[in-house]
Amino acid sequence: EVYRAAIVTSERANALLNMLQSLSEDLGAQSMVLGVAMHANQLVRADRCTVFLVDDTRSELWSIASDSGAEIRIPKSVGIVGKCATENTLVVIDDAYSDSRFNQEVD
Numbered sequence: 001e002v003y004r005a006a007i008v009t010s011e012r013a014n015a016l017l018n019m020l021q022s023l024s025e026d027l028g029a030q031s032m033v034l035g036v037a038m039h040a041n042q043l044v045r046a047d048r049c050t051v052f053l054v055d056d057t058r059s060e061l062w063s064i065a066s067d068s069g070a071e072i073r074i075p076k077s078v079g080i081v082g083k084c085a086t087e088n089t090l091v092v093i094d095d096a097y098s099d100s101r102f103n104q105e106v107d
Helices: 002-024 029-044 079-087
Strands: 053-055 060-064 071-075
Touching: 002 029, 029 060, 060 079, 071 079
Parallel strands: none
Antiparallel strands: 053 060, 060 071
């Protein structure tokens, strides 16, 4: 059990270092968002991860689809991600599909 915990901790530390390294490279906003999402996914051991940036001038959340590279723009107040953005909080959900705030179109 201790060995497994050490392996998980090592993997998470490596993911964090990789994310910091990708942030130090000047690749532009699109590449930065995709890079952070990829490394954050490993860091938190999630099935999927999307990093949204807040566009206050348009009251939207902005991201890049990791599968197609397409731009994603959604209203700032929609879904779980909107709750995080508008209330400036983190939300940890074990089963997003069973959460009443889940919006399949954006979450």
